Amino acid sequence: MMIRWISLVLGFLCLNFSGVGITAPEEGNQLYLEARKYAQGNGCPIDEKKAKALYLKAADMGEPKACALKACWIFFGMRGFEKNESQANRELQALVNSLTNLKNSGDEDAALLLAVGNLISGQPGEEEIAPIKELALSGKPEACGVMSWVYSRGMGTYP
Secondary structure: HHHHHHHHHHHHHHHHHOOOOOOOOOOHHHHHHHHHHHHHHHOOOOOOHHHHHHHHHHHHHOOOOHHHHHHHHHHHHHOOOEEEHHHHHHHHHHHHHHHHHHHHHHOOHHHHHHHHHHOOOOOHHHHHHHHHHHHHOOOOHHHHHHHHHHHOOOOOOOO
């Protein structure tokens, strides 16, 4: 589970999903955006301590991107956290729960991220690829990008 979800988190933070518009609780989302402002120095001086505090507060409210950051910091022992895989696993489970709740309320981005997490788990079959393909066929650009990656690796194609 750990490697699977760390892969999802890294993809979520660093690759195609940085602009995914997951619908988080409004207050948590606002805290996340404010934290990002301080982390990047957008319109203010960079303040990593303030950014970290805001990210953690947003994570505590269930904001998915903040939960992903917190889990990575714990898993890799960054930003003042001691490396702790079991605590990172608990944080990742909270992220999965949050994404599942969002998916169940109709959030396509959360559905896509969960499908990618299942795809990364090892031996992907048509069952893991189907939700991504469905979103791609509906015209969701991020899903199209994932499907191009899937097809470039020979997955999801028939012999």
